[in-house]
Amino acid sequence: MQKKRVSIKEVAEHAGVSAATVSLVLNDKGSISDKTRKQVRKSAKELGFILNKSASRLRSGQSLLIGLVVNDISNPFFAELSANVETEAANAGYLSVIASTQDNVETQKFVIETMIGQGVAGLIISSATGSDEADFEVIRKHGIPYVLCVRELPGYAADFIGFDNFQAGVMAGEHILDRGYRDIAFVGGFADNTNRISRREGVKYAMRRRDPDLALVRDLVGPATRQYGHDATLELLAQSPDTSAIVCINDYVAIGAYAALKEKGREVGADVAVIGFDNVPESAAWNPPLTTVELFPRSIGSRAAKALVEKIRDNQRPPERIYLAPKLVVRDSA
């Protein structure tokens, strides 16, 4: 029952020209008379012709597909990033294929291979935790341009667009110290997440600079979720009751911390300071409004797409690493 698609051949017959001519017109190539051009376009439209990209990709080796690999598309951070990649790519004529890895290296491998199989012209990747160079070797082997974003592979010479996480950590740390807090805990995120490491080291750097003897009260490792923020904070209050400030790996962890603190009768922003990262839109409406370090997923998305498009045009371009500056947003929680 699958209807027959109309091919270039049928358009050619309808227009009274050859298939080659139709192809030339459709791709705005060659020197075709205006009359023929018009006739071909008219026939194509009348027949409802849609170019079969599989065939054209196969023959020409040219693709207008871009692949975006993220950890979890339902995370608002990546959703916003994806939206901008998509828009920017569309401006350059590319369609985006998006897939999530669930932050799992095996899934990431599968997804990348599938995308290569689909014939993507290039790839934008926020690498899964635990990735190393070998995981991107397939891409190199196939000569496909790619840019990494958000999560960096230390010492890996590839294009990268991300934040200066260390600086973000320093900003958070200095702000808390300025407010007079000294017993600081770091909560959430997995141990080998490079963003986590940089942010935490930034906080520690700010602390040492203030007072060489100052160290984190606790460093709690776990998923970057509201639930974990809640549970970890409870643990923190039980085991290190003197903790006066909690630096959370993101705003969701922070809202979990809010809940735990309220359960225990501690006032957020007065008894205990809480600071997050991301500045999700809702955090301004929380009670109290959250102090956080804003990152810019939308900028990352469009910069990454632009970089990839350039890379596709010239794969010889030497790799660039771009770090966007974070911004401290002071509200009432710290």
Add this chain to the structure above:
Amino acid sequence: MQKKRVSIKEVAEHAGVSAATVSLVLNDKGSISDKTRKQVRKSAKELGFILNKSASRLRSGQSLLIGLVVNDISNPFFAELSANVETEAANAGYLSVIASTQDNVETQKFVIETMIGQGVAGLIISSATGSDEADFEVIRKHGIPYVLCVRELPGYAADFIGFDNFQAGVMAGEHILDRGYRDIAFVGGFADNTNRISRREGVKYAMRRRDPDLALVRDLVGPATRQYGHDATLELLAQSPDTSAIVCINDYVAIGAYAALKEKGREVGADVAVIGFDNVPESAAWNPPLTTVELFPRSIGSRAAKALVEKIRDNQRPPERIYLAPKLVVRDSA
């Protein structure tokens, strides 16, 4: 500098068999000896072979690509829906292509054609406001299975997975009336959005059932954004100061209403009731926690993907419409 991809032919040579045999092994078809099978797989692995899907799709007409068309991927509602489509599709062996329409009919047309050109096996569409049957005619003509979700085309015989928006409206209306509010306004969303119409009619139905003379104080049409929620509420307070309850088209509009009410010194949940739709995760943490009608984007996503996969297997299946029941979540704002 583009490296040459290894083809099935090279694998065949390396394994000492024909290309046909390699294809058969890779697709688990035909009756190939175990020995040959193993040798072929080994060669494919050694050479880093990845099947060229463009070629296989061209030849076989079979595709493992699914297209998802939504209004705006950065909207958490669609982000969650998309995530589940993707997961469910992946379980069935399909890769998802996601694209946003910006709720624009022209963009939607372009996106659908592009996806057909890419050779998708099926399409899941949350139609742009203002779409009609003609916009999906291309898909039918090409014999491509598709299912609509979230937004319904009235009277259109196609598979559909969505919510019972009328029921959601009734739930919101009845709750507010039970709490004693009578001067109710409806805020946000565009006039021809079918979800908006159904929700509003549900509210009005609940009102008439309570008292035939009861009618909405105001019906404010506009974008479903926080900003509009804020501005419209300000307008409402100025022009209809007796308004005692605001039904917002979604939770983001509701948080905008919160802001405006606070600016004007009105206490949310006491002076003026506010109710939303969606139950975005953060709404529980707002001040006060939001009363809202929960919808289930994740369920829509997985149901839609399942329906599409079945439809791809049997395009003769008569269209089904599935309406998921909403759930009232009572907190402190109404």
Add this chain to the structure above:
DNA sequence: CTGAAAGCGCTTACAG
């Protein structure tokens, strides 16, 4: 159990 050959729908030199 395996191979030779045709063909999917395009694009691209090349010839005229």
Add this chain to the structure above:
DNA sequence: CTGAAAGCGCTTACAG
């Protein structure tokens, strides 16, 4: 300015 022909990398009857 336009057409005939080859070929991209696969899959699929068919023959043996």
